[in-house]
Amino acid sequence: MTIADVARRASVSRQTVSNVLNSPGLVREETRERVRQAVEELGYRVNQAARRMRTGRSRLLAVRIEQTQDGMNVFDRFLHGLTRSAAKAGYRVILYTADDDRSEIATFDDLLGAYEPDAFVLTSTHYGDVRTSWLAERELAFVTFGRPWGSPEGDAHPWVDVDGAAGTAAATRHLLDAGHRRIGFIGWPEGSGVGDDRRNGWTRALEDAGPTTHPKLEDASLMRRANLQDAGGLERRTDGSAAEGEAAARELIAAGATALVCVSDSVALGALQAGPVPVIGFDDTPVAAAIGLTSLSQPLSDAAARCVRVLTRLLDDDSPDKPDHVLLEPSLVIRRTA
């Protein structure tokens, strides 16, 4: 089925059919109607190029494909969910790679020139992220999977994220419930939005805990402060590798920690080598399942579906006055290690 078939059926030239598809304003109403009827009768599937020129829509969502050093990440689950949810909404996912923000912005420019994606899905948001303001200045549709950590625009753009603090708080409570009172935390360097958020859940759960290391202190606020002070000595920052995770765990165990909450499964994998104390990771990677590591699982299919929903609302101009912000809860998957 081609434009020529439609032209024959409508008794017009191919150029007229093309005009109806691309510049309908140039064609008389009566002719336009005849062509549209022929299109319908023949079940002609307007091709994407013609449709795009008419509607200005590419039906493409662009997303970066990430790769981490040790492969212990769950980005592929998010990407699978995004592809599936996008297809249900009539969109396809187009991929790109980028090594840093600057090269990613150059790629935005290139994609916009060549493929005109309707929207972008940004991942790995971080302090000093220059990608969002670049897109916002150009009034391009996008959603971030990740909150706008310290961004000057604040909450001006739509985002979907998983509540890391709620996750580590649940992990810490799980260890408190098991009777642990000196619970350490192994994190990433300060200044990582995601890392600091996960750390905050640990401190929050310790502050909120009932009588712990100081049963004689009756004043609740004193008790909370004492809990936290104790905890302060039980924290280590790492580069995120298993090797540094193991070293940090040795120090914390020597300092009296009887259980460890970790910022990632990679760090937790290392911590497990340090000694027989309970360890909880974060991200529920295939490695966690393989070695029986208790870990926090992000609802990635749901997060991906919410990203698509946020974007389709934006693109269909059905968006509310305020941008959508969606914060989802992770769940603790309890296995052998805690």
Add this chain to the structure above:
Amino acid sequence: MTIADVARRASVSRQTVSNVLNSPGLVREETRERVRQAVEELGYRVNQAARRMRTGRSRLLAVRIEQTQDGMNVFDRFLHGLTRSAAKAGYRVILYTADDDRSEIATFDDLLGAYEPDAFVLTSTHYGDVRTSWLAERELAFVTFGRPWGSPEGDAHPWVDVDGAAGTAAATRHLLDAGHRRIGFIGWPEGSGVGDDRRNGWTRALEDAGPTTHPKLEDASLMRRANLQDAGGLERRTDGSAAEGEAAARELIAAGATALVCVSDSVALGALQAGPVPVIGFDDTPVAAAIGLTSLSQPLSDAAARCVRVLTRLLDDDSPDKPDHVLLEPSLVIRRTA
């Protein structure tokens, strides 16, 4: 920069500019030249929709994103490599999901109608694969990452693959070199192209081995047959899960196996639970690195780059008389378990 700017500069109507881009045959040579000059002077970047209507090229390669049960796969590495190599060649990757061959073919149809990808990259080829003949009948460009196992078209289409048999042969030789003479194999059900290929490397290495379990047999062919007969009792098929891998390993160890070659890291993960015998996996997943599993690593970035090169040759009509067939070698990554 819009078509209107070009039209102004060339002193023609917008429709004429559109005609030059989409149907240059309709426009007089002199006018066409004037528009082209304006496009060049203004640095107007012809948008993709217009370019596609002119060239019939979408600059999109379509690939399915896969998801496995336990997440122990390395497809994300292939996809990352494909995205990077495609971008270097001026193409982008567009994703889709599909649950089986039939739904994948329905998706081909949908993609062709709506996005017109220039080519497809098919993964997970298997016996009775109906996808390749569907594409071949329509003369659509594609490459498979995986050989056309038992396909009636045989080697009629281009493919890139990794030599699984060479991998398991190397693993088996590694164990023979370490002094093992009763080496078991844990595989997938018969009829899996990939699984049977990996199995064949194990039998080949045993056949090719020098004096092994029957040092008194001096005739080399008798010796080879004896080796193989011994090996016959040391083989188990599984569904690919760690649980069945463990059960199979227990049986093989009871039958006298002193070392195990496994069809996948998942199966090897289970086999490690069965007892302290050397185990070698396949695919070098993040789990293998995490637990110190010796495993076979596929050159996935290279395989992805070769897929892109095969397709660009096809699309640029620079292809040889015979379709490209590329078979790459995996490499043995030696860790703690063997």
